Amino acid sequence: MPVTRGFSRRRPDSGGRLPPGQYDVGGSWPVLTAEATPRIDPQSWTLAVEGLVDEPTTWTWDEVHQLPTSSFRGDIHCVTTWSKFDVAFTGVSVDTLLEVAGPQDDAAFVMAYSTTGYTTNLPLSDVTGGRAWVVWDYGGKPLTAEHGGPVRLLVPHLYFWKSAKWISRLELTAGDRPGFWETNGYHDRGDPWLEQRYQGDA
Ligand SMILES: Nc1nc2c(c(=O)[nH]1)N[C@H]1C(S)=C(S)[C@@H](COP(=O)(O)O)O[C@H]1N2
Ligand SMILES: [Mo]
Numbered sequence: 001m002p003v004t005r006g007f008s009r010r011r012p013d014s015g016g017r018l019p020p021g022q023y024d025v026g027g028s029w030p031v032l033t034a035e036a037t038p039r040i041d042p043q044s045w046t047l048a049v050e051g052l053v054d055e056p057t058t059w060t061w062d063e064v065h066q067l068p069t070s071s072f073r074g075d076i077h078c079v080t081t082w083s084k085f086d087v088a089f090t091g092v093s094v095d096t097l098l099e100v101a102g103p104q105d106d107a108a109f110v111m112a113y114s115t116t117g118y119t120t121n122l123p124l125s126d127v128t129g130g131r132a133w134v135v136w137d138y139g140g141k142p143l144t145a146e147h148g149g150p151v152r153l154l155v156p157h158l159y160f161w162k163s164a165k166w167i168s169r170l171e172l173t174a175g176d177r178p179g180f181w182e183t184n185g186y187h188d189r190g191d192p193w194l195e196q197r198y199q200g201d202a
Pocket of ligand 1: 029030031032033034035078079114116118146147148160161162163164165166
C-alpha cells in the first residue's frame, strides 16, 4: 500500500525504518530537556576529551572547526517513542577527536558531560567506527540552543537520550558508570532496534 505523506501525524512504518514501538513524528522535532536550556557563548565553550587517553585534549570553538568536518544524514529515535527521519547534522566525527587524544588500551566506556551537569554513558565501541559525532549544524543552519546548540553529541544508532545536548566533555573510563537517565532506570546501552529502553531490558 502506498504511503501518503504529510497528513496523519502517526504514520505507518515505511520500509522497516521504524524500530519496534516507535512512530514517525513527521516534520516536527520535539524538544526534550530535563534542565533549563543554557545560553552558551561559542567563544567561551570548550570540548575536553580526557580520562584514559594518552593526550588529554581541549578544543575551543575555533579549534574544533579546524578539524575535518563530517556529516550524518539519517534517522533519530527517542525513547518516548517518536522517531524522526532524514535529519542532517554536520560537525566532527568522534573518531577524529579520539585520533588526537589516543584512547588507552583499557578504555572501554565513555561518559558524556553537558555544561549543565547532564551525563550519559556509552560503550566506547558505540562512539567509534563512524557512528558518533559532535555537531553544531542542523540542516545547514547553526544548531539552536533548545536542541543542544552550540554543540551537542550525536549518536543516532542509540536512543536519543545518549545524544547529550550542550556537550563539553567526554571522559574515557575502564568501567561503565550510569549517567543521568541511566541512574533513573534507563538502559546503559539503549539500542532502539533491541528496544533497550529500561534497565533489565535485553
Ligand atoms: N543535556 C541534555 N541532553 C539531552 C537531554 C537533556 O535533557 N539534557 N535529553 C535527551 C533526550 S531524552 C533526548 S530525546 C534528546 C532530545 O533532543 P532534542 O530536544 O533536540 O529533540 O536529547 C537528549 N540529550
Ligand atoms: Mo528522549
